[in-house]
Amino acid sequence: METQSKMIEITKTKNSRINEVDFDNLSFGKVCSDHMMICDYKDGKWGTPQVLPYGPMPMEPSSKVFHYGQAVFEGMKAFKDEDGKVWLFRPEQNFNRINISAKRLAIPEFPKEYFFEALETILKLDKDWIKPGKGNSLYIRPFVIGTENGVSASPSSEYRFIIICCPAKAYYSSPVKVTIAQQYSRSADGGVGFAKAAGNYAAQFYPTNLAKEKGYQQVIWTDANTHEYLEECGTMNVFFRVGDKLLTAPTNDRILDGITRKSIIALAEDDGVEVEVRRVAVKEIVEAAKNGELKEVFGAGTAATIVPFLGFDFNEEYYELPKVENSYGSKFKTKLQDIQYNMAEDKFDWRYEVKVD
The missing domain is CATH 3.20.10.10 (D-amino Acid Aminotransferase, subunit A, domain 2)
Structure with a gap:
């Protein structure tokens, strides 16, 4: 089923894979949620973002990313509190940083309105993939790659911005x-x-x-x-x-x-x-x-x-x-997660609520 939000074309998955996932035994980054976003840059401008069912993408072997490494990414997390509300943590910092990274690799900057509209759209569609409780999250991976065909050593003239999401627990389970x-x-x-x-x-x-x-x-x-x-x-x-x-x-x-x-x-x-x-x-x-x-x-x-x-x-x-005892690491991890999971006052204004209902 295809629909349209303010600026995004949406195609919902027909069959969710969520029931196939063992959320108690996750390998970090191995399982992706039902939807992803893609947006292509051609002829000097970004096109209309599309939220689609997660799946493989055909690419030419001569795509510039394979030969000259024009690829940058970000890492973010979405958290769910005990009331089912979904929160991002300082997402504007991630948006700013991916564009700083892109600029250094001669990649065009991505529009802010597309970035946040895409994030919120995916999180609404895949809200059940975000499990409540400390240690649980949905890891969000925005990235952009050079997609122009040709092996000449020059910046790509075409790019694809992509967002995928992975349910996650702790990256390291021990010191x-x-x-x-x-x-x-x-x-x-x-x-x-x-x-x-x-x-x-x-x-x-x-x-x-x-x-x-x-x-x-x-x-x-x-x-x-x-x-x-x-x-x-x-x-x-x-x-x-x-x-x-x-x-x-x-x-x-x-x-x-x-x-x-x-x-x-x-x-x-x-x-x-x-x-x-x-x-x-x-x-x-x-x-x-x-x-x-x-x-x-x-x-x-x-x-x-x-x-x-x-x-x-x-x-x-x-x-x-x-x-x-009472290590700084343990103390500040608790303070940080209490803010991320909406369990404590956010005096820094770091939380960003995503309206999923």
Whole structure:
């Protein structure tokens, strides 16, 4: 059945797949909900967005995305409270960031009204895929790819913006062990580290696999020039608690401007915790671990929320972190999720209600 909203063509699925899904045993990102959005850019403008049943898309082997990597994406989540209301968390930040990423890769920016109309349309149609309760969410993946045919080394003249959704639980089910990078780099000055470009993540896989062979789940990346300063960890921003201070690296053209990161900084400052946003030296953290001042380290990101680290490896020496009662990581995860699930006051105005009924 085809219908039309304010600006979107809608074709509803005839047969929902929701009853085939075991929501208690989800592999992150493996199962997609019933509907997706596609919108094509041709002849210098974006066409009419379409919400369709989720399914494969035919593409030419010569599509530019396959040859020159013109692809950027975002990660968001929808949450359902105990009354069945559906909430997004700071979605305008995601919209702004995907267009910042797109601009860096010479991709045309996507219209704001299309973005939000598409999000709300999909969430209304697939509201039953959003399960209530802390830890449950619908992960939302907007992305855009270059679709022009031809293998000449130039920007695509055609693009497709797509939104798909996946029911999700926690990305990490337990604390992780990490190693500090000394050889490989995630990104470099003047590059695309600040953008959610697909190639950033592909470049991480090989060194991360090497770390996994040694028993570590992720890599804390260091600056490409000297490997002396700590930056990100895997797909997350990273925080260090030294004494009662919380330290995290400043954003720059190598580091993603994480939305969860910004939210934790705001929550910590509101809680009276001193936060230092500055370059954090490897030797500083190693020394703090040796003298007992390093209380905790945790990663922060949309998929992961907040993940505590058990310890870290540097120069073939493993530093185990202490078990801390009332840890900052645990405290701010609770505060963050209470806002996301409409269980606490939202003094920051971060929640965005989606009217699904």
